Amino acid sequence: MVKYVGKRLLYAFLTLLVLVALTFFMMRLLPGDPFLGEKVVPETTLKALNEKYGLDKPMIVQLAMYVKNIFKGDLGLSMYYNRSINDIIAQAFPYSFDLGIRSLIFAAITGILLGVVAAVKRGTKWDTAAMLLAVIGVSVPSFIIGALLQYFLGLKLFELTGIKFFPITGWNTALSKILPSFALSFSSLATVSRLMRTSMLDTLGQDYIKTAKSKGLSQKKIIIKHAVRNAIMPVITVLGPIAASVLTGAFVVENIFSIPGMGKFFVISIQNRDYTMISGITLFYGVFLVAANLIVDLLYGFIDPRVKLVEGKE
Amino acid sequence: MDRIEKGRFEWVGANVSESEGITRPSTSYWRDAMKRLFKNKIAVFCLFAIVLISILAVIIPIVSPYTISEQHLTHTNISMGFKDPVDGHIHLFGTDTLGRDIFTRVWSGARTSLFISFTAVFINVIIGIIYGGISGYIGGMLDNIMMRIIEIINGIPYLIIVILLMMVLPAGVMTMVIAYAAVGWTGMARLVRGQIMALKQQDYVVAAKVMGADTKRIIFKHLIPNTLSIIIVNITLAIPSAIFTEAFLSFIGLGVPLPHASWGTLANDGVKVFQIYPSQLIIPALYISITMLSFNLLGDGLRDAFDPKLRR
Numbered sequence: 001m002v003k004y005v006g007k008r009l010l011y012a013f014l015t016l017l018v019l020v021a022l023t024f025f026m027m028r029l030l031p032g033d034p035f036l037g038e039k040v041v042p043e044t045t046l047k048a049l050n051e052k053y054g055l056d057k058p059m060i061v062q063l064a065m066y067v068k069n070i071f072k073g074d075l076g077l078s079m080y081y082n083r084s085i086n087d088i089i090a091q092a093f094p095y096s097f098d099l100g101i102r103s104l105i106f107a108a109i110t111g112i113l114l115g116v117v118a119a120v121k122r123g124t125k126w127d128t129a130a131m132l133l134a135v136i137g138v139s140v141p142s143f144i145i146g147a148l149l150q151y152f153l154g155l156k157l158f159e160l161t162g163i164k165f166f167p168i169t170g171w172n173t174a175l176s177k178i179l180p181s182f183a184l185s186f187s188s189l190a191t192v193s194r195l196m197r198t199s200m201l202d203t204l205g206q207d208y209i210k211t212a213k214s215k216g217l218s219q220k221k222i223i224i225k226h227a228v229r230n231a232i233m234p235v236i237t238v239l240g241p242i243a244a245s246v247l248t249g250a251f252v253v254e255n256i257f258s259i260p261g262m263g264k265f266f267v268i269s270i271q272n273r274d275y276t277m278i279s280g281i282t283l284f285y286g287v288f289l290v291a292a293n294l295i296v297d298l299l300y301g302f303i304d305p306r307v308k309l310v311e312g313k314e
Numbered sequence: 315m316d317r318i319e320k321g322r323f324e325w326v327g328a329n330v331s332e333s334e335g336i337t338r339p340s341t342s343y344w345r346d347a348m349k350r351l352f353k354n355k356i357a358v359f360c361l362f363a364i365v366l367i368s369i370l371a372v373i374i375p376i377v378s379p380y381t382i383s384e385q386h387l388t389h390t391n392i393s394m395g396f397k398d399p400v401d402g403h404i405h406l407f408g409t410d411t412l413g414r415d416i417f418t419r420v421w422s423g424a425r426t427s428l429f430i431s432f433t434a435v436f437i438n439v440i441i442g443i444i445y446g447g448i449s450g451y452i453g454g455m456l457d458n459i460m461m462r463i464i465e466i467i468n469g470i471p472y473l474i475i476v477i478l479l480m481m482v483l484p485a486g487v488m489t490m491v492i493a494y495a496a497v498g499w500t501g502m503a504r505l506v507r508g509q510i511m512a513l514k515q516q517d518y519v520v521a522a523k524v525m526g527a528d529t530k531r532i533i534f535k536h537l538i539p540n541t542l543s544i545i546i547v548n549i550t551l552a553i554p555s556a557i558f559t560e561a562f563l564s565f566i567g568l569g570v571p572l573p574h575a576s577w578g579t580l581a582n583d584g585v586k587v588f589q590i591y592p593s594q595l596i597i598p599a600l601y602i603s604i605t606m607l608s609f610n611l612l613g614d615g616l617r618d619a620f621d622p623k624l625r626r
Contacts, residue, residue, distance in 0.1 A: 011462075015469030022475070026482050135614070139607035141558050143565055144599040147585055151592055168589075244471035252565050256585065270481070271567045278481060282474050289471050 004301050012294045019286040023279040024066050028059070075280035080272045085280035088265055093284075095171055096254065096261035100246050102177065103185035107242065111189045112235060115196020116228060119204060130193060137190025143252040146183035150256065153179060169258040180257045184249055188242045196235050203231040236300055240293035247285060347543065350619040357615025360608035367605060371424035380415040419575045420597055426576040428605075430490045431556035435549055437495035442502025443538075443545070449503070450510030451533065461507070464500045472497040473562070480563060485571040494559055498552065505548055509541045543620035550613035554606035561602055577602045 069076065075085040118130035154168040167176040203209065204227055212222045254263030262281060269277035341349070351357055449460040467475075479493040513519060519536050527535070557577070563569055564578025565585075577598045584595030 011465060011469065015466050018466050019470050022470075022478065026478050029482050135607065135610050136603075139554060139610050140599075140603045141561055141606075143562070143585070144581065144595075144603065147588060147595055148599070151588065155589060241471075245473075248471055248473040249562075252562065255566070267566045270477070273481075275481070278477075282478060285474060286470055290469055293469060 005298060008294055008297045008301075012290050015290050016287060019283065019290070020067060020070060021063075023283055023286075024063055027275050027279050028062075070283065075283065076276050078269070078274055078277040078280070080269060080274035080277060085277055088277070089262070089281070089284055092260060092262045092265055095259055096247065096250050096263065099171070099177070099180055099184060099250055099254065099259060099261060100243070102181040103188065103246050103250075104239075104243060106181060107185035107188035107192055107246070108235075108239065110185075111192025112196050112228075112232065114189070114193035115235075116200055116223070116231075118193065118197045119200035119231075120223060122201065127197075131197070134190040134194045134197075137186045138194075140186070142183050142187055142249045143256060145186050146180065146253050146256040149179045149183055171257070171259040171261075176257075180253050180259060183256075184246060184253045187249070188246055191238065191242060192235055195238060196231065199234045200227060200231040203227045206230075233300070233303070236296065236303065240289070240296040243292045243296075244289045247289065347619045351615055354615045354619065357612050357619070360612040360615070363604065363608045364612065367424060367601075367608075368428060371421055371428055374421035375418060375425060378415070378418040378421070380418045416580075416594065416597060420577070420580060420601055423575040423577045423580050423598065424601060424605075426487060426570055426574050427557055427560050427578070427602075430487060430494070430560050430570075430576070431553050434491045434494040434498060434556050435552045437491065438498040438502050438552060439545060439549060441495070441499040443506050443541075445499065446503035446506030446508075447510055447533070447537070450507035451514065451529075451537070453511070453514075457507070461504075464503060467497065467500055473559070476559060476563065477566075477568060480568045485568075487570050487574060490560060490563065490570060493563075494556055498556065502545070502548060502552070505544060506541055509544055510537055513537050513540055543616075547613055547617045547620060550609050550616055554609040557602065557606055557609075 073086070075089070077083070078085050078088060081088065114130045114133070118127045121127055149166075150168055154166050157166070158164050166179050167173065169176075171177060171180070209222060209226055212226050217226075250261065251263035251266050253259075254261045255267055258264075262285075265277070266281050268274075269281070445460065449457045475497045476493045479496055480489060483489040483492065513536065519532060522532055522536060560569070560576060561578035561581060564576055565582045567582075569579045569582070570576050580598035581595060581602065584591075584598055588595035
């Protein structure tokens with residue numbers, strides 16, 4: 001077990017190092033000079049600016065400074081807003097996190113339920129309907145679902161009934177949070193339900209299910225106590241990647257629903273080529289998701305006794 | 315009951331060749347898989363839809379009377395099925411805010427989007443087979459190192475790497491291909507490695523080795539053909555993900571530069587006006603969704619067709 005945790009920690013650390021190096025060198029590889037714009041900048045100002053941002057020092061010193069600042073938790077200044085990136089993240093991330101966590105929870109619970117129903121009622125209409133929903137979920141990008149929901153449930157429903165069920169934009173009332181969360185969770189929901197169905201079918205074919213059945217346990221007990229608990233394992237492993245896709249997917253969903261989260265800042269910084277901001281947000285998300293992956297991996301190690309066994313044999 | 319005399323029985327003889335005969339016509343693995351695929355109506359329909367969209371994406375921008383950036387300032391933002399009474403211009407899907415013909419743009423966008431995803435997935439497959447093949451066949455320490463590298467790359471969300479790459483490289487269609495191909499190969503490499511590792515242990519490979527077959531023969535005669543079905547299924551499932559990535563990047567403003575149009579940039583343009591002119595978003599959205607759906611369903615069909623356990 002200790003070995004397993006150690007190995008996971010080492011990988012997470014290595015991944016972070018690669019990410020830091022990647023963002024650093026990419027930002028330095030970018031064509032052009034961040035201070036050369038439409039305005040002509042006097043030589044001395046340029047020199048002062050380069051000194052301020054440490055761009056006059058050799059590459060290796062810059063890398064050292066960069067790493068040092070990151071370990072201090074300082075992501076630097078945004079070139080476009082001229083504000084500390086930490087500040088911007090502190091202001092915007094709670095919105096994105098709120099949206100992300102709602103979507104993730106909704107996707108996990110509904111996806112697992114759908115998968116279980118599809119597997120238990122295999123070959124029936126339930127199965128077909130759940131899997132149809134799943135394949136549509138994988139095939140329709142979240143921004144399209146978001147825009148369609150906004151149009152039909154936000155605009156058309158209001159025009160038809162005169163009652164404002166769902167606000168079109170914003171993130172303040174409970175009702176306004178439903179459409180964006182649903183739009184964002186749809187593809188993850190599909191992934192989870194497909195995986196859960198496969199895993200559940202696999203589990204239902206196992207010998208211990210037959211044993212439980214021959215012992216005379218009720219169908220309900222077998223499914224809840226024996227099948228679901230074992231079948232849920234593979235779903236837990238994909239929660240890390242799914243968290244990643246939900247958080248990156250939030251970039252577009254936030255834009256559609258005008259939610260003041262990280263997505264807005266990220267898209268604006270891309271459009272304005274605000275390099276420090278892009279690398280800062282990238283790094284922040286990288287760290288966040290590597291941590292999420294690590295937690296999922298460790299959780300898996302604790303939940304599944306087989307992981308301990310395999311590691312012990314090595 | 316009386317005893318029945320032995321003499322009343324007659325030996326009719328045994329037809330050895332008939333009892334040992336094979337009633338089922340012999341088919342190869344591939345022919346059998348194709349037969350099963352073509353029995354699957356949904357998969358065949360999807361295959362047909364994909365072929366049709368690909369062909370039309372090549373033809374329509376050529377035969378269309380309009381170019382993708384040609385503006386008709388007298389009729390902007392018109393609805394579907396419009397025919398101008400003055401100059402006789404027909405715009406099947408209407409025009410956008412700048413008066414550009416959406417029908418032409420959406421098919422031209424199909425060309426761009428499909429080109430990007432096909433090329434990117436093709437590169438992924440090549441890299442994946444080589445990387446996974448080497449890793450799986452040689453094994454040992456090298457395999458360990460190669461897999462750890464993949465693990466680290468996978469630790470970072472791929473969209474973040476793609477976005478970073480898109481920022482650094484000059485904007486263009488090939489940039490999109492390179493950015494996606496740079497991270498998309500890891501899944502394929504893992505898959506090929508796993509398959510090669512399993513096949514390597516098979517008795518027929520050992521037998522071939524014992525009979526003196528060289529590495530080249532084993533790889534090309536035994537390992538690659540047996541990996542091919544998994545690769546094909548994976549290709550069909552990787553293409554929709556590439557289409558999605560392209561649309562996503564275009565949507566956040568990192569898409570193909572003008573004058574190119576892609577489904578993602580069209581959807582992005584459509585979102586801006588879509589509360590007034592919903593068709594400008596719904597049309598590219600339908601194209602994206604139908605294409606992705608077709609590839610996903612075809613992939614599912616292929617997986618079932620190639621699975622020998624499902625053979626009847």
